[in-house]
Amino acid sequence: MTAADDTIAIRLLVTGASGFLGWRLTRQLERRFMVTGACRSTPVQFAKADTVQFDLRNRSSCRDIIRRVSPTHVIHAGAMTLTGECERHPELAREVNVDGARHLLNACECLPTPPFFLYVSTDLVFNGLKGNYSEEDPPDPVMTYGKTKLAAENLVRHYHGEWAIVRSALIYGPPGAPHPCFLDWMLEGIRKNEGALFTDEFRTPVFVDDLCTLLETIWIRRTTGLYHAGGIQRMSRYEFGLLAADVFGLSDANVRGCQSGCAALSSPRPPDVSLNIAKARRELGYSPRSCRAGLIAIFRQCH
Template identity: 35%
Template sequence: MSISPLRQRLLITGSSGFLGWHLYQVARAQGGLNREQIFGTHHTRAPHPPTWQSTAIDLTDFTALKALFEIIQPTAVIHTAAQSKPNLCQTDPIASHAINVTASLNLAGLCADANIPLVFTSTDLVFDGHAAPYREDDPVHPLSLYGEQKVLAEEGILERHPAAAICRMPLMFGVAPTASSFLQDFFQMCDRRQVLKLFVDEFRTPVNGFDAAKGLLLALETGFQGRLHLGGKERLSRYEFGRVITEVFGLDQSLIQPAHQADVPMPAPRPPDVSMDSSRAFALGYAPQGVRQGLEEVKERG
């Protein structure tokens, strides 16, 4: 991939997060960007590697955000910073609205004023899970506050910056040094010989974090505008996904047990099947690996 002028000063919000870490690796390796061309923002945790130029900032502070924009003068922005945990959004609606909605809209306004591209990370949880697989133009109907906040952000961003790319992310897996993930929790529970109850009635189209990062950079590179699904090619239940993880990593299969969503009450309601049809992205060149190969890559990279 060539170095586009759009990415001469790429700003990635959420540098200490799961996706931020993957984006940095992919932008350096595949996009050929050097360290001086990538800027990050983090909030409470420092990013990895420590050499990444990243600024500690609360993105809900508009004055600070505007000042940072003036200093960095980005030529493109990928916005991954968020309260990404649906249960925490449900229990802290005000703080989560501030980062997931208000800060995202402010960022869109700054990108529109500067006439630079913005890639926003939304979620498959904008859907209620009763009519999968979902295409970009299907009606949204979120069950959780997190999903509602992402819908508000999508709409508000496109109003302020119609050229923005709204990328709906699926369940992502991998291991990032600074962020917790589903896979890390899985390994820790297996290490403790704890039984994992995994849903047989919750379906997603998961992708490896590196592939997700490649999809976001592709959206930026191709100048994509509007909504784009970056799901994987396979639809799996959480339980089926867990089985593949145990096979790839040689873990004890008896530690995973089938469960139903109704068995495990949580603050945020969970849709049954938010599998995405990502053929629009596939036609653009997005080529995520299958789940098994994606897990093999995580294993190889250690």
Template identity: 30%
Template sequence: MKKLLITGASGFLGWHLCQLAKQEWEVYSTYYSHFIEIPGIKILKVNLTDFQDLKQAFSDINPAAVIHTAAHSQPNFCQIYPQESHAVNVTASCNIAGLCADDCIPCAFTSTDQVFNGLNPPYNETAPVCPINIYGEQKVMAEMGMLERYPMTAVCRMPLLFGSATPTAQSFIQAFIQTLKEEKELNLFIDELRTPASGTTAAKGLLLALEKVNGIIHLGGKERISRYDFGSLLVEVFKLPSIGLKSCRQKDVKMSAPRPADVSLDSSKAFELGYQPLSVKEELEKIANQL
């Protein structure tokens, strides 16, 4: 089996990707601050922001391909700690592209729908980027820097992701479910729209992109949906009390990072390549059945 290096084993997407990739690859994965063990995966502690450490990992593993999922992906964190997040989100990403270029090996990178300002959805791969928060800005810098160093990189713009909790990470639905179960108030935006996908579906998309894509690809889900409507589906599928579910608008909640209103992705290019997300309801039913 060929060796695949996945950065970010302790992250939500990284963990889901490891589960899927180990069926076809000999998988090596990195963590830094959150130690994790994943059966069937060789885990290494690597400081991605230390170029020598990163270079040594490439030298030790000698991967046949790389998928880079490690990131500071909370927009509020990036807004408050721009230098710390830049080191991981931009500098490390560009260095990884450079190391992949040195060996001419496939490289896939997880970017975000937050590279757009949310005013002209849905967005396809040729839409001009215009981020409104620091996280989005950093991902744009990483996209440009990586493609400059290694044009063969598959830059995968990811949507809002959800799914089963991993040993070291949750998606947003775990907190939603807990709040609703306790019949506490859960205020969800009616004016923030996304094209969400499950962690497992997104992982399938990344493996597909690694094999078939050079340049930018969108890996959004099939449906454009508001946070509030997503919450309503959660209530229905998980049979939760709906008493706490309330609608609100973005302007009602103060956050460090500005949020775009509608960054729905047009992922028809990926669909044509064989990327097949389920509907949000079907994805949720799958997760509910695993519990």
């Protein structure tokens, strides 16, 4: 099949297209494929991709966009993602993250050929007591957000079409998307000499473009199953902040650390949800860059 044939054959629907990941993904794919970006309320425009508005909480709204777009592939990246908000509004988090996934899956199953369904999940499905989690490790979320994402994973596993689930680590990347990522807040805090970063919570931050590449490999090949997608380094936010300050030429004296126990948190937090990415490396050639390389790429793009 030629690239031109691909463009005609593939109709890709990306939910969460105004979100940090979905926006970047849509912009990367719209040049080569027929893409529709779906979001709820944030106004967003793309050079080529169509946009549609819908509400994951509303079954008929989900059915309408699936009927209208009739996708061959769905990347479901739309979600209520702020962990504190999910903790404060658990019912809403369930409606968006679990019922929303169910509505989309049911609508997809009603198409004559159910599309390939790629669900973006999270490292926060783990309790963080072990770290270096592989796909075989049993999930045990401690926060509402992780619980809703795991519940949605379990719905995806019963989908009547082909599916894949990618559990992403903490995502960082260049500014510009309608929704910011944690790096934007972190750099603002360091510049203003405000706030403190946890020294005792560990993730494997992943550069957004590396994650997009993995997602593309999966949906293009229609690879099914569960994959972990983190970066190559296990880091606390404090360590990431020190690295970001170094790359961006900011004073490391402005990077202050604190223990999560010192902060007034709305829920328990998993201490170490670092992901083991051996399966994606082995089977899909996944090769994420180091955090320093990712931060340098962002710095160069900004200056």
